[in-house]
């Protein structure tokens with residue numbers, strides 16, 4: 012039987028998003044620097060306070076807050092109310108104005124053609140109905156709007172690294188069991204098919220992965236397990252970068268035709 016993904020961890024660990032000692036913090040230190048640059052590049056100089064943004068599956072607001080650095084119109088939605096509470100409080104403390112709402116990616120509470128930018132990063136491999144999520148993203152994007160995503164490929168390499176080493180093998184595991192499940196990972200071809208079915212214009216899909224080789228990764232995992240470094244340091248040291256190989260993860264963007 013296929014294991015079920017445990018999306019309840021975003022309720023259980025909802026207070027931990029910005030905590031350097033929590034595994035969720037890898038998203039902030041390990042992935043967000045790359046994603047922030049990528050999102051800005053995808054907008055190609057169209058960055059302005061007027062850009063209407065939606066971050067789907069915003070969790071504790073790691074991406075959402077970066078969007079609020081340039082836009083005055085930022086929305087974040089998530090299925091976890093507890094994570095949204097953390098996101099709201101963190102934004103308030105940072106003096107950022109963000110509209111957070113409890114909603115499912117499969118049923119977005121927005122009118123057609125609302126957003127210039129939709130981001131959905133590290134979320135597509137968590138949802139119940141991927142096809143419906145892509146249809147909804149296309150619906151709420153304005154003609155000419157940009158959709159930025161990243162997700163995990165379904166390969167032997169992603170099984171070994173994201174499932175076996177990170178979650179299952181006792182000497183190395185550091186993430187909660189079933190935080191990810193392999194059968195929900197998405198090949199670039201599967202995602203491309205859904206994006207094209209929605210008539211989205213794919214601009215680019217690029218590989219991304221940790222900046223250290225597998226042996227060095229193991230070394231830093233052991234340092235993490237021995238508490239010589241915390242998750243923030245681990246994310247920082249092994250920070251994701253763009254690469255040709257899509258064996259583990261990939262990032263990309265599309266536009267909705269005018």
Ligand SMILES: C[S@@+](CC[C@H](N)C(=O)[O-])C[C@H]1O[C@@H](n2cnc3c(N)ncnc32)[C@H](O)[C@@H]1O
Nearest residue numbers: 021068069070073089090091115116133137138
């Ligand atoms: C791995 S976290 C990514 C959080 C954030 N995008 C980031 O990268 O910092 C996945 C998030 O997706 C949310 N999520 C999962 N399924 C969802 C759905 N169907 N609709 C909306 N949010 C969902 C979870 O609650 C969780 O906050």
